[in-house]
Amino acid sequence: MDTPQPLYSAESVRELDRQTIAALGIPSIQLMKRAARAAFAHLHRRWGDIGRIQVFCGGGNNGGDGYVIAALAAQKKIPVTVFACVDPVQLKGDAREAHAYACREGVQVLNSLTELDSADGDTLIVDALLGTGFSGELRPDVGHAIERIRKSPGPVFxxxxxxxxxxxxGCAELAVQADMTVTFIGRKLGLYCGRGPALCGEVIFADLGAPVSAQQALQPLVQRYSATSIKRLSARPVDSFKNLFGHILVVGGDNGFGGAVLMAAQSSARCGAGLISLATRPEHLTAALTRCPEVMAHSVISGQELEPLLEGPDVIAVGPGLGRSPWSEQLLARAGRAQVPLVVDADALNILAGGRVLAGVKRDDWVLTPHVGEAARLLGCDTKEVLADPRAAAVAVQQKFSGVVILKGAGTLVAHDGGVDLINSGNPGMASGGMGDLLTGIVAALIGQHLPLVEAARLAVWLHGEAGDRAAEEGLRGLLATDLLPWIRRLVD
Known part of the structure; x- marks a missing residue:
């Protein structure tokens, strides 16, 4: 099994940059040229037949990389023009030297967007305006340059x-939309979460010879897990029987929401749980038994009627289709007192955020699975604050409620006492109703099959996203949650 990839902060990567220069015993301009050569090699590999290149350069080292790339293009006899967002006379250090290098190679450098020819589909744009040090608001001139790049009909690097x-x-208000991003020295968290996956295109990593010992000495913000680094379920013994693999109770399905609770039950079943019980409104029983006769469906009209059902299960999943009625609150209150692991999702999270049910409760044996809006309600803040720093939000929810928190998104984050993990599987076709209900059932089933909560959360997120990716091979639009069920079954082994 592979080790997960560490994802660093910008400051940690700057420190790694300094250590790399010292370890290699080279001037910093040489590391800049090494980065530019690596970037140009990938650029040329993908767009070797491009007609011309426009390079947008800022005033820092990122701009310096751009000037060197422009020089390399000129050496290859590729028509290249640089737009200098910062007047070259103001450049300092390595960026100044890189600009001089480009000029020696005959690169034309322009200081005004109005002087720059309009790009066409045969024009490759190289974005070297801002590097990893950017935060806060864009300067107006940089914003105009980014808008110009975004309107370009050709590819963007x-x-x-x-x-x-x-x-x-991974936060961004106005940002370049790239087709490829080559990143250096250490992987930055923002490339893989928040808006990063939507803006980066294909991400290529070049370590530039950074010493492994220096990388290992730095504390990453997040560990990125993939199919090869996530622990899987062990093989089943030949003499297996159903009680070995967990009895899952799924609680939810208020009036009008019966499908959600049934999908959670089905995903638990397809993920290998030994037994599935369902506690829901009486009117949903017929549909549940028709759709999935393997489920033991029970009618509950109050928290008191739920009580006897809490004695048998090994894991309780509460929230899919739960609603926010007095019935909903009663069921969550009773389920929340059970002495077995819980998976809490959807309206159970919204009720929890309200503070009237399970107020102040912290548990080490539950998994909370909020999306951005639910996370904001749990923290009592605006969704913009969650989107501004998803990792910080996931950590804050975990610290407030303990246990394990799965903050769902394009880069789903798993926060726990040991740190934060990230899994990137999944696709935009999964932006449809019922997907979260499936994930709830998968998490519960994996816990029932004796995975520790953190490992169950990681594997569940990957299974869910990978099943979505396989199902989406037939098309993104129209992808339904239930389309994932056959793939979940195939992938779980």
């Missing part, structure tokens, strides 16, 4: 990070 994207949080 970003150096280290798309300009306007925060390297630590």
């Amino acid at each position: 970003s150096v280290d990070i798309p300009s306007g994207l925060n390297a630590d949080s």
Whole structure:
């Protein structure tokens, strides 16, 4: 099994940059040229037949990378023009030297967007405006340059990070939309969470010879897990029987929401749980038994009627279709007192955020699975604050409620006492109703099959996203939650 990839803060990568220069015993301009050569090699590999290149350079080292790339293009006899967002006379250090190098190679450098020819589909844009040090608001001139890049009909290549994207949080108001990003020295968290996956395109990593010992000495913000680094379920013994693999009770399905609770039950069953019980409104029993006769469906009209059902299960999943009625609150209150692991989702999270049910409760044996809006309600803040720093939000929810928190998104985060993990599986076709209900059932089933909560959360997120990716091979639009069920079954082994 592979080790997860560490994702660093911008400051940690700057420190790694300094240590790399010292370890290699080279001037910093040589490391800049090494980065530019690596970037140009990937650029040329993908767009070797491009007609011309426009390079947008800022005033820092990222701009310096851009000037060197322009020089390399000129050496290859590729028509290249640089737009200098910062007057070259103001450049300092390595950026100044890189600009001189480009000029010696005959690169035309322009200081005004109005002087720059309009790009066409045969023009490759190289974005070297802002590096990993960017945060806060864009200067107006940089904003205008980014808008010009975004209107370009041709491909866009970003150096280290798309300009306007925060390297630590993945937050972006106005940012470059790249087709490829080549990043250096250490992987930055912002490329893989928040807006990062939507803005970076294909991400290529070049370590530039950074010493492994220096990387290991730095504390990453997040560990990124993939199919090869996530622990899987062990093989089943030949003499297996159903009680070995967990009895899951799924609680929810208020009036009008019966499908949600049934989908959670089905995903638990398809993920290998030994027994599935369902506690829901009486009117949903017939549909549940028709759709999935393997489920033991029970009618409950109050928290008191739920009580006897809490004695048998090994895991309780509460929230899918739960609603926010007095019935909903009663069921959550009773389920929350059970002495077995809980998976809490959907309206159970919204009720929890309200503070009237399970107020102040912290549990080490529950998994909370909020999306951005639910996380904001749990923290009593605006969704913009969660989107501004998803990692910080996931950590804050985990610290407030303990246990394990799965903050769902394009880069789903798993926060726990040991740190924060990230899994990138999934696709935009999964932006449809019922997907979260499936994830709830998967998490519960994996816990029932004896995975520790953190490992169950990681594997569940990957299974869910990978099943979505396989199902989406037939098309993104129209992808339904239930389309994932056959794939979940195939992938779980």
